Amino acid sequence: MNTPLSRRTALQAAGATVLAAGLTHLTATAARADDTATVTPKLVTYPRPSAMPTNTSFKVRVRTAPDGEWQTLDIWRPQLGEINPTTGSSKTYNSSLAYFDFQGSVEVEITYLKGGTAKVRVRPDSYGITPEVLGDTLRFTLDQPRNLVVQINDDIFDCLHLFARAVEKKKPAQDDPDVLYYGPGVHTTADGTLLVPSGKTVYLDGGAVLKATVIFRNVEHAGIAGRGVLAGTAGGGALVESSRNISIGAVTVLNPNGYAVQLGEATGVTIKGLGSFSSKGWGDGIDVFCSSNVVIDGVFMRNSDDCIAIYTHRWDYYGDTTDVTVRNSTLWADVAHPINVGTHGNTDNPEALKNLRFKNLDILDHREPQMNYQGCIALNPGDSNLIKNVRIEDVRIEDFRWGQVIYMKVMYNTKYNTSVGRGIENVYVKNLSYTGTNAKPSLFLGYDDHHAIKDVTFENLVINGLVVADSMKKPSWYYTTDTIQWFANEHVTNLRFITTAEAEAAAAS
Secondary structure (H helix, E strand, O other): OOOOOOHHHHHHHHHHHHOOOOOOOOOOHHHHHHHHHOOOOEEEEOOOOOOOOOOOOEEEEEEEOOOOOOEEOOOEOOEEEEEOOOOOOEEEEEOEEEEEEEEOOEEEEEEEOOOOOOOEEEEOHHHOOOOEEEOOEEEEEEOOOEEEEEEEOOOOOOOEEEEEEEOOOOOOOOOOOOEEEEOOEEEEEEEEEEEOOOOOEEEEOOOEEEEEEEEEEOOEEEEEEEOOEEEOOOOOOEEEEOOEEEEEOOOEEEOOOOOOEEEEOOEEEEEEOOEEEOOOOOOOOEEEEOOEEEEEEOOEEEEOOOOEEEEOOEOOEOOOEEEEEEEEEEEEEOOOOOEEEOOOOOOOOOOEEEEEEEEEEEEEEEEOOOHHHOOOEEEOOEOOOEEEEEEEEEEEEEOOOEEEOEEEEOOOOOOOOOOEOOEEEEEEEEEEEEEOOOEEOOEEEOOEOOEOEEEEEEEOEEEOOEEEOOOOOOOOOOOHHHHHOOEEOOOEEEEEEEOHHHHHHHHHO
8 A cells, every 4th residue: 555656557557457347349458559559648627617516535636648747627526315224314425526538548646635545446346447555645547438436445425436538529619500508617597497409419518517407308319418517407407308319428417306317208319428426315317218219328327316217107208118228337326226127107008118238337336225126237017017128238236235136026016006017028137247245135026927027047147256057066956046045936937047158058059
């Protein structure tokens, strides 16, 4: 912990970092190194308006590697929530956020201003970032975009969230007639909403804060872009209803009174690079209702309710939800689920959730005392919903505070449902790993023979380094789930655990 902060050591540590799994579909390490050598280093930082609150636990500096001029980043104050399981009351914590854009390589220096640094952790763990530490200051080098959490002394609330994004490829002109431009500073609207017409893009420049819910209703080919912030909105951050071909980019949503993004009867929506923080009740991240062809890519969600929730009917939304992809993202649920699927639907005219894909995800935390709402990944059809054709791949779950790794239940939760779900069918889970000690037993619960869970396969499930497979060594009378203290009831059929070698052999035969 007391080695000097030499550039050589920092770059060596960064070399190990490059080998770690990433958020983006980039090429192999050698190819990235070749690309980096030909890219002109660039660093873009953004101001925080003085009217926006800050936090004073961290100082952050960044420079282009190896010897650019240091720039000090402004610190924003996201707020986070924690539920008391005895009283149901909620406590709000102040935290820290800094962000910048870069190309090439950058060196990051973080100083913990409260002092007494004994332990440092840079998450997600899968990135393999081991910073160089001297006293209360740490350094590391990045050569690709990362969304990070820096924890000091295991404090998960008074921590630093750091968004290191790619430089924008094309920034619109402020006077572009198809752009609603907001520059640095705090902006409001008369009624707390901003209705976006077809063909228009709301551009929040870095350092801009818009205190309004951005609404896309019955429009097409519109969106939100830039590096600005949607903060403290009276409603949610963005609402997309009955619209198509909508894009939402790498803006940050801070503590809205509602969801960060809500989709209802929307088609062709891309959400890429969004950051979200919430501390209030019903503070979901991205909720999808009765929508199709949705891609959620490279987001960072830290929420006081579900980070990603996928449903069918609720309120005035009707219809199936199909072809939803969530990939290359980092999820942290201070309350409820990182991923929740299927709770709300249409008992009178049953709907389905089909063709759902979750790929290359880091789940950093999950804290939920109530058994009905546990599961880092929860497939919970109610209201006559059918969940069908789900693929979950390359998901790394770090040790969380309270809950289950995965939870599949065909449910009839009378608080939210008017009927039991129809079932869960055809789920393939590949390369799911969990490392930790806090997980409660994962449960697979069909309702009855007519509302069952069918055809669920785990390929290369790894729990604390153990590859779980039906072929593994175990007492002959054990279920495979017994080896990891999971449970499946009698209404679950064709639940299989296989190795990758067994999957490949079966595919070749």
